[in-house]
Structure formats: C-alpha cells, structure tokens
Amino acid sequence: MTSTDGAPLRPTRQRRAVIDALASFDDFRSAQEIHDLLGRRGDPVGLATVYRTLQRLADAGEVDLLRTEDGEAIYRRCSDTHHHHLVCRSCGATVEVEGPTVERWTRAIAAEHGYDDVSHALEIFGTCAACRA
Helix, strand or coil: CECCCCCECCCCHHHHHHHHHHCCCCCCEEHHHHHHHHHHHCCCCCHHHHHHHHHHHHHCCCEEEEECCCCCEEEEECCCCCCEEEEECCCCCEEEECCHHHHHHHHHHHHHCCCCCCCCCCEEEECCHHHHC
16 A cells, blocks of 8 residues: 555554455445444444545555545445446446447547546446336
C-alpha cells in the first residue's frame, strides 16, 4: 500500500484488516458496510480509519471507487482491466460492461477540445430485473 506521493504506508493491523475485508467480496461496498463486516469478524477498526484507508487505497489506484447516484462512495478491489459499470439504483447491484464506443467517443471529444492524456469513468444507473419484480 502506498501513499499518493508513492511512499509506502505503514501496514498497520487496521489497514491490513480493511484490505483483507476487500478481498472477501467482489461487489462494491460502502465504507459503513466494510466497517460492519469488520465488526462481525471481530476486527475492531474505527469507521474513520476505514474511510481513510479506503481513500488512500483509491488514491493509490488499488481499489475501484464508484459514486452512486446519491453521491455515496462505494469500493471494491481493483479489476485488472478497464471497465464501466451498470449500477442498480435500488439495490446497488453492479455489472461490469465493456464500452468500445465510449472509448472512441472519449478520445474524439478530448481531441476536439485539444486535450490529451485523458481518463474517464462511466457509471450507468438503472433498475435491475430483480428490483423491478
């Protein structure tokens, strides 16, 4: 785990517990959900420490950070590939989707406005079939 300036962060017991919790699921979870999971496991880690650790991991590119429609940050371990997300606004279920058209559009818009070295994030919100039922 590294800080935003590239320096290694001290691997405290609390940081290791958060990283271990992230390794135990594949979907996105809020800091509060991760904090609750840690509590159920018997890992006493303060909520503020969970938030700080997740933010540092996100800054270092070690976790995916997604903002829900209502602005809540949710996290999961990083995927090895570039991807986009389809997110249910009711239950938060997340599906990775490929977007070659989005990639082309992003490059074209950037070039049109004289930008280079661009990056992007794309989340599409809707209601999944299970929530509609």
